Amino acid sequence: MSEPSPNNPAPAEDAESEPRPGRVRKPIGWSTIIIAVLVAVSAGLVWRRDGTVGVLEILTHDLSLFGGILPRVLAGCLLGAFISEILPHEKVSRSLGPKSGLMGLLIGTAFGAILPGGPFTAYPVASALLAVGADFGATIAMVVSWTLIGYGRAVAWEIPIMGTDFTLWRILISLPLPVLAGALGRFVYVRIYPQPAAKDDEN
């Protein structure tokens, strides 16, 4: 981010013509259907237990929560889109690609740890990284790092609820895990999907 662009101008036409895996979305997938059924059943059970008042109470609470989250979801989507547009494909595949080694995993981990926001930021950004040439290993390191050592959740939720001591020790214990997860991911990935590294560019 701190790097000035002029010495490395990203070819815009390149980014335009590039197909974007993972960015084509069906509005309704099977996961949406599962969750809808789950929600409907749960709401029905709540209604049987607490009546209409109980159902409405939860609805109003969650509607206000939803209203609060929306701007952050927008921020996350924009962040992901900008990042996938401005990151040069070459550079990402070099520093986060399958051949990036331990360094790539460490970069992914550091990136996940400093990424602000919640799932609405982390997942669009991770998806953007995948789209511009990061491999599964580095992206796993990033996602696991965000979820385990990212400061956002720790500061906002874990410290107030679980206490500073527990949180700090928990984070300390978790420090090596993103790198290990990324390494394991890479190790397994090349065995499940054996393919020459050059092919990754088309993915």
Next chain:
Amino acid sequence: MSAALLIDILLWGSVFGVGLIAFRRGPPVFKASLREGSMDFINIVPRIALGVIGSGYIAAIIPQEVITGWLGPDSGWLGGATAVVAGAATPGGPVIGFSIGTVALKSGGGVPQVVAYVVAWALFAFQRVILWEIPFMPARFVWFRCAVSVPFPFVAAAIAMVIGKP
């Protein structure tokens, strides 16, 4: 809450930062990514709405006592395995996950088990995976990520046992 405000500022600051970089690459790049991001947002909103509004109901029908009951003081690897299942099965957001962890600690749950629980919750909470992770990322990546993450709550519990903290 000031922590949330700080995070919002950081978040939007990053958006403006990368937006500025995109803008300096030229207005077409900026416009294209703005459109891309807005389309992502529009596509994702119905699913987020369903998830956020619906999760209250899911959380309401799974009593927290059930999950804390699973995290009893009976230590060992079985306790760790239970913690992993409990973490994955915990509905709702961080408030519920961490509150259950705290209750488990206070009611005599072992520290390694609670660490395993919190780590498993962070890695696998089914609701977050289904609601957030799968809509935003390629499903194949998500399943792979989850499968690869299975050992790590146990690793965390093992480290907690070895260092004897917190």
